[in-house]
Amino acid sequence: MWEYTEKLKDHFFNPRNAGEIEDPDGVGEVGSLACGDALRLTFKLDENGKICDAKFKTFGCASAIATSSVLTEMIKGKTIDEAAKVTNRDIANYLGGLPEQKMHCSVMGREALEAAIENYRTGGKKKHELKGRVVCNCFGVTESEIERVIRENNLTTVEDVTNYCKAGGGCGGCKGEIEKILEKIQGDKAGQVFETAPRWAGRLTNIHKIQLIQQTINEQIRPTLRADGGDIELIDVEGDKVIVAFRGMCAKCMLAEYTMKDVVEAKLREFVSDELFVEEDKESANQPHNHRA
Amino acid sequence: MKTIYFDNNATTKVAEQVLKEMRPLFCELYGNPSSMHTFGGQIGRKIRQARRLVADLLGCDPTEIIFTSCGTESDNTAIKGALAAVPNKRKIITSRVEHPAVLTVCRELKNHGYTVVELAVDKQGRLDIAELEQQIDDDTALVTIMYANNETGVIFPIDRIAELVTARGVVFHTDAVQAVGKIPLNLAKSNIDLLSLSGHKLHGPKGVGVLYVGKGTRMSPFMLGGHQETGRRAGTENVPGIIGLGKACELAAKNIEQENNRVKYLRDKLENALLEKCPDSMLNGDKENRLLNTSNISFEYIEGEAILLMLDKFGICASSGSACTSGSLEPSHVLRAMGVPFTAAHGSIRFSLSRYNTEEEVDYTIEKMPAIINRLRELSPFVTK
Numbered sequence: 001m002w003e004y005t006e007k008l009k010d011h012f013f014n015p016r017n018a019g020e021i022e023d024p025d026g027v028g029e030v031g032s033l034a035c036g037d038a039l040r041l042t043f044k045l046d047e048n049g050k051i052c053d054a055k056f057k058t059f060g061c062a063s064a065i066a067t068s069s070v071l072t073e074m075i076k077g078k079t080i081d082e083a084a085k086v087t088n089r090d091i092a093n094y095l096g097g098l099p100e101q102k103m104h105c106s107v108m109g110r111e112a113l114e115a116a117i118e119n120y121r122t123g124g125k126k127k128h129e130l131k132g133r134v135v136c137n138c139f140g141v142t143e144s145e146i147e148r149v150i151r152e153n154n155l156t157t158v159e160d161v162t163n164y165c166k167a168g169g170g171c172g173g174c175k176g177e178i179e180k181i182l183e184k185i186q187g188d189k190a191g192q193v194f195e196t197a198p199r200w201a202g203r204l205t206n207i208h209k210i211q212l213i214q215q216t217i218n219e220q221i222r223p224t225l226r227a228d229g230g231d232i233e234l235i236d237v238e239g240d241k242v243i244v245a246f247r248g249m250c251a252k253c254m255l256a257e258y259t260m261k262d263v264v265e266a267k268l269r270e271f272v273s274d275e276l277f278v279e280e281d282k283e284s285a286n287q288p289h290n291h292r293a
Numbered sequence: 294m295k296t297i298y299f300d301n302n303a304t305t306k307v308a309e310q311v312l313k314e315m316r317p318l319f320c321e322l323y324g325n326p327s328s329m330h331t332f333g334g335q336i337g338r339k340i341r342q343a344r345r346l347v348a349d350l351l352g353c354d355p356t357e358i359i360f361t362s363c364g365t366e367s368d369n370t371a372i373k374g375a376l377a378a379v380p381n382k383r384k385i386i387t388s389r390v391e392h393p394a395v396l397t398v399c400r401e402l403k404n405h406g407y408t409v410v411e412l413a414v415d416k417q418g419r420l421d422i423a424e425l426e427q428q429i430d431d432d433t434a435l436v437t438i439m440y441a442n443n444e445t446g447v448i449f450p451i452d453r454i455a456e457l458v459t460a461r462g463v464v465f466h467t468d469a470v471q472a473v474g475k476i477p478l479n480l481a482k483s484n485i486d487l488l489s490l491s492g493h494k495l496h497g498p499k500g501v502g503v504l505y506v507g508k509g510t511r512m513s514p515f516m517l518g519g520h521q522e523t524g525r526r527a528g529t530e531n532v533p534g535i536i537g538l539g540k541a542c543e544l545a546a547k548n549i550e551q552e553n554n555r556v557k558y559l560r561d562k563l564e565n566a567l568l569e570k571c572p573d574s575m576l577n578g579d580k581e582n583r584l585l586n587t588s589n590i591s592f593e594y595i596e597g598e599a600i601l602l603m604l605d606k607f608g609i610c611a612s613s614g615s616a617c618t619s620g621s622l623e624p625s626h627v628l629r630a631m632g633v634p635f636t637a638a639h640g641s642i643r644f645s646l647s648r649y650n651t652e653e654e655v656d657y658t659i660e661k662m663p664a665i666i667n668r669l670r671e672l673s674p675f676v677t678k
Contacts, residue, residue, distance in 0.1 A: 012602065018672050033636040033675060036596065036616045036624070040674035057674035061598035061617035065672060102617075139622070162622070169622030 004062065005096035011066035016073055019055045027124070028116030031108055035139055035166070037064045041112040043075065043120075051075050051083060056112075063095075063102040070094050071109040084117055086110065087152055088164075103164045107149055135177050138170025146178060150185050158182065187223040204273060210237050216271040217244070221264055232264065235281040242268060245281045256280070294608040297654045301494075302443050302471060302587060302645035303612060307537070308496040314540040315498065318533040326530055327521065336532055343539025347503055350542040351488070352479035359504045359522045360535050364470040364491030365394040367504040368437075370515035370526070371466040371487040372398050375435045376407070377513035379464070382434035388412045388420060388449075389630035391439050394489075395468050396626075399437070408432070417579040418447035418631045425454065429461045436465050440472035440488075444614055444627040444643060445578030446587025448476065455484035464510065470494055474545035475553065475584055486510040492534060496647070497541030501534030552648040557585040559655050560646050564588040566659040571666045577633055577641060586646040589614070591628075591637035594676050595669040600642055603665040609658055614641040636675075 004012075024042035031038030037060030046052040054075050056068040071091055075083045088106040092098045098106055132144045149155060149164040158178045162169040168178050204212075217234055225232055231247035244264060246256055265278040298306070324333035326340055341355070348355040361367045372395065376385070387399050389411045399409045410428050412420055420438070429436070436458045441448045451467050458465040466487035472478070474495030480488065487510060492501040506512055506525070518527030568574055573593040592600065597613025604611055614625030616639065623629070624638035633641070644658075670676045 009602075012599070013606070015672060029674070033594075033639070036622065036635075036639050038674055057672060059594065059673045059675055060596050061615070062602045064596070064617075065599060166622050 002063070002099050002102065004066075004099070007070075008063060008066040008095045008098070011069040011095070012062040015056075015065055015069040017053075017055045017069065017076075018057070020057055021053055021055050025124075026116040026120030028112040028114065028119060030111045030115055031059070032140075033059065036060065037105065037108060039064070039068050039108055039112040041068070041071070041116045043116060045080070045120075048079075050077055050079050052077075060105065060108075061102070063098055063105045064108065066095060067091055067098070067105045067109045068112075071113060075113065080117055080120065083113065086113060088149070089153060100160075100163045103153070104166050107165050111145075135181070136167035136170065136174045139166040141165050141167035143181065146181050147185060150182060156182065156186070183226060187227065206237075209272065212272045213237060213242055213268060213276075216268055217264075220267045220271060224263060225259070240273070240275040240277060242276055242278045243281045244278060297607075297609045297650075297658060299644040299646060299650070299654075299658070300610045300612050301647040302446075302584075302643065304493045304499065305496045305647055306649055307493075307498055308541060308544055310544060311497055311537045311540045315533040315537040318536055323532075326532065327519070339536055340530060340532065343535050346539040346543045346546075350473070350478070350546045351490075351505060352481050353505060354481075354508065356523075357480075357505050357507055359506060359526050360530060360538075361502040361504055361526055362500055362528075362531065363502040364392075364468070364489050364494070365502075366515075367489030367491070367502045368392075368394040368466075368468055369398055370504050371489060371506075371512075372402075372435065372437060374512040374515050375464045375466060375487060375510075376402070378511035379434045382432050384408045384410065384430065384432040384434060386410045386412065386425065386428050386433060386436045386438075388414065388438050390414055390418060390442055390444075390447075390627045391437070392443055392468055392470065394470075395437055395439065407434075412438075414447075414630050416632050418442060418445050418577075418627070419579055419582070420449055420454075422450070422454065422457070426457055429458065429463055433461075433463045436463055438465075438467055440467045440469035441476065441584050442578070442627060443471050444625055445589045445631075446471070446584035446645075447578045448472070448582045448584065450582075451485065452483050455486075459484040459486065471584060471587075474542070474549070475586060477549055480505060480507065487512070492538040492541060495541050495545050497538040498534050501531050501538045503538070548648075553585050556646050556648060556650070559650055559652060560586055560588055560644070562652070563644060563646075563655045563658060564590065567662055570659070570663045574666075575637065577628060577631065577637075584645075587643065588645075589628075589641060589643045591633065592640040592642065592666050593637055594673045595640050595666065597640055597642055599669050600640070600665060603669070604658075604661070607657075607661050609661065612643045612645075614643065615639045 021042040021044050025045045026043050028041040040057045043051050043054040054072040056072050058065050058068040074086060074094060088110040091109045092106040132142045135141060135143050135146055145165055146161060146167050153164055155161055158168055158175050161167055161178050168175045214234055217232060222232055229248055233245045233247055235243040235245050260278055260280060268276045324336045326333055326337035344355040344358050347358050383406055385399050385407055403409050412425055414420055438449055438454055440451050455465045464486045467485055468489045470491045473490040486507045488505040490503045493499040514525050516527045521527055521530060567590055571592060575591050577589040577591055597615030598617035601613050614628050616622050616624045628638040628641055
C-alpha cells in the first residue's frame with residue numbers, strides 16, 4: 001500500500017473543482033488511456049487576466065486525481081504568467097509530498113497546465129503535441145521532457161527519470177539513452193559556476209567534510225573523468241587523507257597519477273579544505289564498478 | 294470498521310483450529326526434531342503426522358512431500374533442481390501468465406544459456422495444448438505450467454498436460470499455489486512430477502510451503518546443509534508452520550466440496566450483480582474453467598488503484614491488475630498476455646473469496662460498488678455524458 005499524505009487522501013476522496021468549464025479560455029489535455037493516466041484541464045480568466053475558475057477531469061490512480069485537484073486550487077487567482085511558473089515540485093510539495101514512484105503524477109499536472117496555457121496563448125488553436133525527438137516510445141516521452149524533469153528535480157538515476165515521467169518504464173529499451181541524457185546534463189552542471197560559496201566557512205565537522213568531498217567528487221570531478229570514459233569512487237576519508245579509486249578508463253590510464261594530483265586533489269582543496277591530500281586505493285581498483293556509488 | 298476480506302488469493306486468514314495446533318510449539322514444545330532426546334523426538338512425530346495430512350490432501354505418499362519456506366522457494370527448488378538433474382538439456386517451456394515466482398526464475402535462466410519458451414494464451418486465458426506439444430523437443434529439460442491463475446482463476450488442464458509432457462520423457466512441474474485446497478487433487482493418479490504449494494493460501498500460516506516430488510523424479514537439492522527432509526531441503530524445520538499446514542490441509546480435505554459450493558454461490562452472486570449494475574464492465578478469464586472463489590472484472594474508463602482506495606474506505610479488501618498498484622508502469626502481465634485492452638486492464642479488480650465470507654458481505658459490496666464506479670467515472674475525461 002502506498003504511503004499517501006492525509007492531504008493527498010483528502011483531495012482524492014473530496015476532489016475540488018472536478019468537471020469541465022464550458023467555453024474555457026484554455027484547455028490542456030495530456031496522457032492517454034493506454035498510459036494509465038490522463039488529465040483534461042480547463043480554465044477561465046476574469047477581466048483582470050487572472051484565472052477565476054479551473055476544473056479537471058482525470059483518469060488515474062488516487063495520486064493522479066489528488067494532484068489534479070490541488071493543481072486547480074493552486075492556479076486559481078493567478079495570472080497566466082504566474083501560473084506558468086508552477087513546477088511539478090510545487091504541486092508535490094503542496095500535497096505534502098508524493099511517493100517517488102508517483103512523482104509522474106505531479107509532472108502530468110504541470111504538463112497539462114502548460115498545454116492549457118499554450119492553448120490559451122495561441123487563441124485556442126493549439127492542442128498539446130509532442131515536441132522534439134521521442135525517446136520513450138512506450139509512453140511517448142520526448143528528449144526535451146526528460147531533460148526538463150532531470151533539471152527541475154535534480155535527478156541522478158534512470159529509475160528516478162522513470163518515476164518522474166515514466167520514460168523507460170515500459171519495454172526498457174530506451175534506458176541506455178536516458179543514461180546518456182543524464183550524463184550529458186550532469187556534465188553541463190559541472191561546467192556551471194558553483195552558485196553558493198564553495199568553501200565551508202565555519203568549523204568543518206567530519207560529517208560535513210565527507211559530505212562536501214562526496215559532493216565535490218559528484219559535481220566537479222566525476223563529469224570531467226566521465227568525458228574520457230573514466231570514473232571515480234570515494235572509498236574512505238581518514239583525517240585529511242581522501243582515499244579514492246579510479247574506474248573505467250581511468251583505472252588503466254597511464255596519466256592516472258597526474259589526474260589524481262592535478263584534478264582530484266586540486267578540486268578537493270579548492271572546494272573543501274586546503275589540508276586534504278588524495279591517495280588511490282589500488283586494491284579496489286580491480287573490483288567491478290559499482291554503478292550506485 | 295468491519296473488514297470485508299475479498300483478497301484470499303493474496304493470503305488467507307489462519308483457521309482458528311490451525312492456530313490452536315501451532316500455539317504449544319513456540320514456548321512448550323520447542324524442541325528440534327533432529328535432537329536425540331525425547332523432548333525433541335516428539336516433534337519429529339508431529340512432523341510425520343503433518344506430512345501424512347498434506348499427502349492425504351494431495352493424494353500422494355508422505356515420502357513425496359518436502360517442506361519448504363514458501364511457494365516461491367518450492368518453485369525455485371523445482372525449476373533449478375530439475376534442470377540440474379539433466380545438465381545437457383537447455384530448454385524450458387512455461388506460459389506467459391505464470392506467477393513471478395516461476396516467470397522471473399525462468400527469464401533469469403536465459404542468462405545462463407537456457408532457451409525459454411513462454412506459451413501464449415488466448416483472450417480467455419487458455420493455453421493451446423497443440424502448441425505446447427509442438428514445442429517439446431529433445432533439448433527440453435522442463436515444462437512448468439501453473440495449475441490455476443492467481444489473477445483470473447483460470448484453470449489449465451494440468452492432468453492432460455502432465456500426461457503428454459511426461460510421455461515425451463520431460464519433467465513436468467506445476468505451481469499449484471492457488472489450486473491446492475480449492476481443487477481436489479489425486480497425484481497418485483496423475484503424471485505430475487513436481488508440484489508447489491503454499492501454506493498461507495489455504496488458511497495455514499505464512500512461511501511454510503511444500504514441494505511435492507513424485508517418486509522417481511530426479512532432482513538436485515537447492516538448499517544445502519543438514520540432513521533435514523532426507524537431504525532434499527536442508528535447514529531446521531519450521532515446526533509450527535509445518536504443523537499448522539498439516540492441520541490446514543486436514544481441514545481443506547474435510548470440507549472441500551461443501552465449501553466450494555457455498556463460495557461459488559457467493560462469488561457468482563457478487564459477480565453477476567456487479568456486471569449487471571455497472572455498465573461497461575466485463576469479466577476477465579474463462580468463465581467455465583475457473584477457480585470457484587475468483588472473479589476478475591474490468592471497469593472501463595477508470596483506474597484500479599482509485600477503485601481499491603474507495604473500497605478500502607468501506608473496509609472492503611480486493612486487488613487490481615492496474616499499473617499503479619504494483620509500482621510498475623504497466624498493467625498486469627496476465628491480462629496483457631490475454632490481450633485485454635490496456636484500458637480495461639488498468640480498471641481491473643480481482644475479488645477472491647474464502648469460506649469465511651458471508652452473504653451479508655457480498656450484499657454490502659454489491660450495494661457500495663456501483664456508486665464508487667460512478668463517482669470515479671464522473672471524474673474521468675473519457676466518459677462523456
